[in-house]
Amino acid sequence: MSQAEIGLIGLGTMGAALALNIAEKGFPIAVWNRTTEVTRRFHATAGDLADRVVPTETLEGLVKAIAKPRTIILMVPAGQAVDDQLDALTPYLDSDDLVIDAGNADFHDTNRRSAAGLPFRFLGMGVSGGEEGARHGPSIMAGGSADDWDRIGNVLTAISAKAEDGSPCAARMGDAGAGHFVKMVHNGIEYADMQMIAEVYGLMRDGMGKSAGDISTVFDSWNAGPLQSYLIEISAKVTAANDPHSDKPMVDMILDRAGQKGTGRWTAIEAQHLAAPIPVIEAAVMARNVSARLDERQAGQARFGASAQAIDLPAETLEQALIAGKILCYAQGFSMIDAAAKSFGWSLDLPGIARVWRAGCIIRSAMLNDMADALAEDPARNLVMAPYFADLIESALPALRQVVASAIAAGHPLPALASGLMWFDMMRTARGTANMIQAQRDFFGAHGFERLDGVDDKHGPWGASH
Structure with a gap:
């Protein structure tokens, strides 16, 4: 076989799946893993694709196996491991070679690496869809120079998921860390979407006494309507599955302590820096953190009793509440992306981002088609103000309010859905209560305030000047 067209480092679950995807799409690929036996086993089990895979046992061997100018994808853990790998590659690469970090990197790290003057080209790339997506078509969000994207874009669009209209779910988001930033917000929305589904599941299980099988039927019916999405689809499947050990519903046998890799937390932290309100995502991160405090929750129930009532x-009504919550969550996510574009000087294409999320990624849903259309009409307009979604919100809002109010009265925790409702109520209140906060700040710190009547006096009568 002639030299490989591309290289890949890191044959873990995601790396191995992505390598097979690349090979299957007709691009010869050289692979290397720090543990040589992993590389050998990968090649031996590649089946019909083995002829397009070049296994290598050293970094130098990997580099030599790739045609110039070389392109190498890193699929290694985020953080220091990426910096170490870049350092290790440096002696073997030329200035026009391209390295792509396709891990779950913090976009600040990608910005730093892009600005560091690496002796080769560098591209950051968010990949969503899990192992299945990596193998058969992920959603791809790249960040770096347009020239570098043009150089490798044919490969990335070929291996990406395809929307119903056939367009690839892969695009360059902007410079430097833009791709990893968009992937981070994607993951934050993912946290929130999952949390809202879990909250409605909890209402049906604990408040309405529904079995897992009954709940599965509800989710399955919702997946045929406006909520059609990957997450609703798999929620129907997981609630339908039985545990092979106990023959009880599988979901009922799982400890209610959720894990996380940190990207949702990064979203919440960065939103604070950008002054971008994303309360639904923040509530979802909080809920995962509370779920981890199992001993404290058990002690709380022992002391105060279980809160949930019938x-x-x-x-x-639950479906309509979830529709409203989903729109509010996505509106907050896109607003945060817009804030980042202004803050970092990125030209982020909001409708293009919605289109990239239509297939392959975890948050793919039918609603993203309409979101892309609404954002294309007016990218600067908050999504809830787009006529199509404003009408949906108006129609679904009574259900959301009923669900949140009923749940609170009965002691069922709905942090994400309730946070979405509170944000919406604030967003449609022309005169809020921050005037009281400004008065307080001026009283104790002489911070001043703006007046409604235009009088040139920025302080209240409580200060020494009065």
Whole structure:
């Protein structure tokens, strides 16, 4: 076989799946893993694709196996491991070679690496879709120079997921860390979407006494309507599955302590720096953190008793509440991306981002088609103000308010759905209560304030000047 067209380092779950995807799309690929046996086993089990895979046992061997100018994808853990790998590659690469970090990197690290003057080209790339997506078509969000994207874009669009209209779910988001930033917000939305589904699941389980099988039927019906999405689809599947050991519903056998890799937390932290309100995502991160405090929650129930009481809500009302919550969550996410574009000087294409998320990624859903259309009409307009979604919100809002109010009265925790509702109520209140906060700040710190009447006096009568 002639030299490989591309190289890949790191044959873990995601790296191995991505390498097979690349090979399957017709691009010869050289691979290397720090543990040589992993490389050998990968090649031996590649089946019909083995002829397009070049296994190498050293970094130098990997580099020599790739045609110039070389392109190498890193699929290694985020953080120091990436810096170490870049350092290790430096002696073997030329200035026009391109290294792509396709891990779950902090976009600040990607910015730093892009600005560091590396002796070769560098591209940051967010990849969403898990192992299945990596193998058969992920959503790809790249960040770096347009020239570097043009050089490798044919490969990345070929291996990406395809939307219903056939367009690839892969695009350059902007310079430097823009791709990893968009992937981070994607993951934050993912946290929130999952949390809202879990909250409605909890209402049906604990408030309405529904079995996992009954809940699966509800989710399955929702997946045929406006909520059609990957997460609703798999929620129906996980609630339908039985545990092979106990023959009880699998979901009922799982400890309610959720893990996380940190990207949702990064989203919440960065939103504070950008002054971008994303309360639904923040509530979802909080909920995962609370879930980890199992001993404290058990002690809380022992001391105060279980809070949840019976509740009776139609499935249609729960569906409408979830529709409203989903729109509010995505509106906050896109608003945060817009804030980042202004802050970092990135030209982030909001409708293009919505289109990239339509297939391959975890948050893919039918609603993203309409979101892309709404954002294309007016990217500067908050999504909830787009006519299509404003009408949906108006229609679904009574259900969301009923669900949140009923749940709170009955002691069922709905942090994400409630946070979405509170944000929306604030966003449609022309005169809020921050005037009281400004008065307080001026009283204790002489911070001043703006007046409604235009009088040139920025302080209240409580200060020494009065």
